[in-house]
Amino acid sequence: MTTFKLKVLGCGSALPTMRHHPSSQVLNINEKLFLLDCGEGTQLQMRKYHIKFQKIEHVFISHLHGDHFFGLIGFVSTLHLLGRTKDLHVYGDARLENIIHTQLKASDTFLRYQVIFHPLTPKKSEVLFEDENLVIKSFPLNHRINTWGFVFREKVKLRNIKRDFLLEYDVPIDVIMDIKAGADFIDENGKLHPNHKITKTPRSPRSFAYVSDTSYYEPVIEHIKDVHLLYHEATFEASRENDARNKFHATTKQAATIAKAANAQKLLIGHYSARYVDTDFLLEEAKEVFPNTLSANEGLDIDLR
Amino acid sequence: MTTFKLKVLGCGSALPTMRHHPSSQVLNINEKLFLLDCGEGTQLQMRKYHIKFQKIEHVFISHLHGDHFFGLIGFVSTLHLLGRTKDLHVYGDARLENIIHTQLKASDTFLRYQVIFHPLTPKKSEVLFEDENLVIKSFPLNHRINTWGFVFREKVKLRNIKRDFLLEYDVPIDVIMDIKAGADFIDENGKLHPNHKITKTPRSPRSFAYVSDTSYYEPVIEHIKDVHLLYHEATFEASRENDARNKFHATTKQAATIAKAANAQKLLIGHYSARYVDTDFLLEEAKEVFPNTLSANEGLDIDLR
Numbered sequence: 001m002t003t004f005k006l007k008v009l010g011c012g013s014a015l016p017t018m019r020h021h022p023s024s025q026v027l028n029i030n031e032k033l034f035l036l037d038c039g040e041g042t043q044l045q046m047r048k049y050h051i052k053f054q055k056i057e058h059v060f061i062s063h064l065h066g067d068h069f070f071g072l073i074g075f076v077s078t079l080h081l082l083g084r085t086k087d088l089h090v091y092g093d094a095r096l097e098n099i100i101h102t103q104l105k106a107s108d109t110f111l112r113y114q115v116i117f118h119p120l121t122p123k124k125s126e127v128l129f130e131d132e133n134l135v136i137k138s139f140p141l142n143h144r145i146n147t148w149g150f151v152f153r154e155k156v157k158l159r160n161i162k163r164d165f166l167l168e169y170d171v172p173i174d175v176i177m178d179i180k181a182g183a184d185f186i187d188e189n190g191k192l193h194p195n196h197k198i199t200k201t202p203r204s205p206r207s208f209a210y211v212s213d214t215s216y217y218e219p220v221i222e223h224i225k226d227v228h229l230l231y232h233e234a235t236f237e238a239s240r241e242n243d244a245r246n247k248f249h250a251t252t253k254q255a256a257t258i259a260k261a262a263n264a265q266k267l268l269i270g271h272y273s274a275r276y277v278d279t280d281f282l283l284e285e286a287k288e289v290f291p292n293t294l295s296a297n298e299g300l301d302i303d304l305r
Numbered sequence: 306m307t308t309f310k311l312k313v314l315g316c317g318s319a320l321p322t323m324r325h326h327p328s329s330q331v332l333n334i335n336e337k338l339f340l341l342d343c344g345e346g347t348q349l350q351m352r353k354y355h356i357k358f359q360k361i362e363h364v365f366i367s368h369l370h371g372d373h374f375f376g377l378i379g380f381v382s383t384l385h386l387l388g389r390t391k392d393l394h395v396y397g398d399a400r401l402e403n404i405i406h407t408q409l410k411a412s413d414t415f416l417r418y419q420v421i422f423h424p425l426t427p428k429k430s431e432v433l434f435e436d437e438n439l440v441i442k443s444f445p446l447n448h449r450i451n452t453w454g455f456v457f458r459e460k461v462k463l464r465n466i467k468r469d470f471l472l473e474y475d476v477p478i479d480v481i482m483d484i485k486a487g488a489d490f491i492d493e494n495g496k497l498h499p500n501h502k503i504t505k506t507p508r509s510p511r512s513f514a515y516v517s518d519t520s521y522y523e524p525v526i527e528h529i530k531d532v533h534l535l536y537h538e539a540t541f542e543a544s545r546e547n548d549a550r551n552k553f554h555a556t557t558k559q560a561a562t563i564a565k566a567a568n569a570q571k572l573l574i575g576h577y578s579a580r581y582v583d584t585d586f587l588l589e590e591a592k593e594v595f596p597n598t599l600s601a602n603e604g605l606d607i608d609l610r
Contacts, residue, residue, distance in 0.1 A: 015386055016348050016379075040379040041346040043321050064411040066382045070375075074321075074345040077371045081320055095411045102407055106369040106400045108450050145413050 002030045004154070004206040004304040006229060009045035011270030011296035013235055014067045016040075021298055022067035023271060025231065026051055027152060027208055029134060035059040035075075036150065036210050042071035043078055049299060054084060058129060058136075061092030062212035063147035069096065073103050076115060084113040091128050091138070093146055094119035122146045125223060139223035141214035143248045151209040151224055157202035165198040206304045209264075213271065215245060216254035224262045228304050231296070232258055234269035237276075238285045252282045256289035270296030307335045309459070309511040309609040311534060314350035316575030316601035318540055319372045321345075326603055327372035328576060330536065331356055332457060332513055334439060340364040340380075341455065341515050347376035348383055354604060359389060363434060363441075366397030367517035368452035374401065378408050381420060389418040396433050396443070398451055399424035427451045430528060444528035446519035448553045456514040456529055462507035470503040511609045514569075518576065520550055521559035529567045533609050536601070537563055539574035542581075543590045557587045561594035575601030 005028045012020025022039025026046070033055040035042075046053060053075075061069045069092070079088065090096065097117040104111065118128060120138050123146075129136040134154055141147040158180035169187060171179070179185055185193040209224035211232040224230055235249035244251045250258075252269060259267035267290050272279050283295040294302065310333045317325025327344025331351070338360040340347075351358060358380075366374045374397070384393065395401065402422040409416065423433060425443050428451075434441040439459055446452040463485035470476075474492060476484070484490055490498040514529035516537040529535055540554035549556045555563075557574060564572035572595050577584050588600040599607065 014382075016352055016383060018349075018352050021349075040376065041349060044323075044326075044346060047321055047323050064408075066379055066408070066412060070379045070382075070408075071345065074371055074375045077319075077375075078321060093411065095407075099407055099411060102400075102404055103369075103371070103375075106398065106404060107371060 002203075002305075003028050004030075004208075006208060006231075006268070006302045006304075007049060007051070008268075008270065008296045008298060008300040009042055009049065009051075010039050010298060011272065012067070013271050013273055014065065015274035017274050019277065020272065021045055022071070023062075023212060024071065025210065026056070029152065029154070031055065032057065034136075034152070037062055037068040037212060038071040038075055039067045040070040040074075043075045045298065046075075053079060053082060054086065056088070057086065058089045059091065060128075060136075060138075060150045060210070061090065061096060062141070062149065062210070063143060063145055064093045064095060064099075065143075065145065065213065068212065069099075072096075073100055076100060076111070077104070077107075077109065079113065080109065080111045087114045087116055089116050089118060089129075091118045091120060091150075092148075120146075120148050137223065139220060141211065141220065142217040143213045143215070147213055149209060149211040149214070149220060149223065151207065151227065153207040153227075154205035156205050159195070159199035160202055161199050165193070208304070209262075211255075211258070213248065214250060215248045216250050216258070218258075218261070221258060221262045224258075224264065226263050226265075228265045229268060229302060230259050230262065230264040230266070231268045231270065233271035234282060234286060235271050235273050237282060252285040253289050256286040256293060259290045259293070264290075265292065266302070267293040268296055268302065269293060307508075307610075308333050309335075309513075311513060311536075311573070311607045311609075312354060312356070313573075313575065313601045313603060313605040314347055314354065314356075315344050315603060316577065317372070318576050318578055319370065320579035322579050324582065325577065326350055327375070328367075328517060329376065330515065331361070334457065334459070336360065337362065339441075339457070342367055342373040342517060343376040343380055344372045345375040345379075348380045350603065351380075358384060358387060359391065361393070362391065363394045364396070365433075365441075365443075365455045365515070366395065366401060367446070367454065367515070368448060368450055369398045369400060369404075370448075370450065370518065373517065374404075377401075378405055381405060381416070382409070382412075382414065384418065385414065385416050392419045392421055394421050394423060394434075396423045396425060396455075425451075425453050442528065444525060446516065446525065447522040448518045448520070452518055454514060454516045454519070454525060454528065456512065456532065458512040458532075459510035461510050464500070464504035465507055466504050470498070513609070514567075516560075516563070518553065519555060520553045521555050521563070523563075523566070526563060526567045529563075529569065531568050531570075533570045534573060534607060535564050535567065535569040535571070536573045536575065538576035539587060539591060540576050540578050542587060557590040558594050561591040561598060564595045564598070569595075570597065571607070572598040573601055573607065574598060 009024035010021030125139040232255035314329035315326030537560035
């Protein structure tokens with residue numbers, strides 16, 4: 001079974017504390033690493049958790065509040081110092097490119113690799129990346145400034161033909177493709193082989209959605225329908241709905257309500273306000289609405305293998 | 306006795322390691338805090354070592370290599386979130402202002418306090434700050450890009466008149482000032498009171514010089530003459546003089562040679578290359594040339610009280 005694993009590097013919010021690092025997560029899909037947000041100190045967290053810097057080819061920055069991107073310039077610089085030559089793709093607010101370039105220029109740094117910026121369109125959902133296995137889309141959140149969520153979905157796989165069947169029959173390639181797509185097979189003696197007898201069900205495609213800073217915002221639901229794992233921020237406890245609304249953040253129960261409405265399998269909450277020394281009760285609150293909830297913590301792994 | 310204390314927050318070099326944080330030090334002079342360089346994660350180090358953020362009014366950035374300033378934007382933002390209203394003075398390369406403003410603008414942040422940028426003049430020594438007790442100057446170093454060192458010198462204090470003497474004689478204010486400056490006193494009976502009998506010697510003024518990234522560069526000596534504590538980078542071991550020259554850094558022995566030539570009382574070395582897991586031998590090398598050498602480490606305090 002191939003890897004599909006999320007690692008939390010930081011799950012605090014804007015004010016620095018000794019308990020949490022600012023936002024950052026790494027998604028490992030078949031040993032391709034995707035970095036989600038990059039708060040100050042992310043590269044040190046990557047060192048701590050033995051994340052291989054050079055395996056990251058795609059970075060997604062949800063918005064330009066510092067706790068989500070101040071670590072990007074350090075990461076970009078370190079890749080250079082480590083001798084990278086491979087491209088790095090960065091998806092985020094259009095102004096990010098200037099922010100990074102201004103700083104590289106000031107230190108007379110000419111990168112030996114290319115950072116390719118992909119500006120996100122405000123208030124729109126777009127396909128950001130697609131290959132044979134995976135599609136990654138952005139979708140708008142509701143925060144003080146332009147902010148995007150990201151959803152990663154593996155593609156539906158064709159059925160795997162059983163080895164014994166292939167050895168026994170000499171099947172032409174076009175028929176093989178039909179069988180992989182679900183067709184039955186009739187052999188030279190006219191015998192019907194139902195598809196489910198000659199194929200195995202492929203692994204079901206896995207999916208992850210990253211809903212970073214946002215108020216309670218129902219329009220996200222359509223974008224994250226049926227995901228296996230949903231990260232949704234939960235900055236505040238349930239009773240602080242007013243604070244949440246005013247600051248364009250969500251409460252535990254709001255995060256859980258979105259997870260339920262989206263029919264997610266699992267919910268991960270984080271981005272805890274610095275006021276919370278103990279976050280156990282935040283988890284309990286979310287679980288009242290959505291029982292299959294986990295609480296983010298630095299170093300947490302969630303394996304969807 | 307008033308405080309004069311240096312705290313090391315980070316003493317690694319450009320490549321992040323789990324052993325060291327990037328450059329940052331805090332100098333406490335009578336509970337005024339001065340921040341010297343501000344690599345990524347400095348604000349977390351300040352939290353760790355209980356440095357009071359709001360007590361910092363002056364920040365000195367030696368140059369625009371990332372390991373010396375990538376933490377500044379995070380620190381500036383956090384002061385804002387903490388409700389600061391007091392000015393913050395930042396001394397550094399002229400381009401720093403644009404770097405900070407570009408990032409604040411991108412997040413629609415309008416600071417409730419003022420950051421006052423003081424651009425340093427390339428290749429020149431200047432007085433950056435002066436009050437009744439202290440003078441702070443910059444001086445040029447020799448690195449790949451414009452880089453400055455900083456020297457903090459307390460002013461020579463007037464002598465303290467003994468309390469008993471003041472109680473016994475009714476001395477007019479102008480005579481008091483003369484005595485404080487070193488004059489003897491002749492009382493109404495014509496009796497001579499030698500200055501050293503009626504005054505106490507004030508504490509001797511203390512001084513600290515911060516020589517961040519530089520190759521071996523003798524012109525710094527005149528600026529740091531007789532300092533009580535000299536921080537001088539020592540990125541490389543003594544045998545790597547060629548590496549040091551090519552990378553515009555110094556070796557242990559070069560740092561020690563500068564300390565000796567400047568007649569410093571104490572030397573602190575740091576900015577260790579990421580190649581060194583154990584830095585004990587670097588300290589030993591420096592001590593061969595300048596015995597009163599200390600090795601920087603995160604959390605180290607040097608008290609010149």
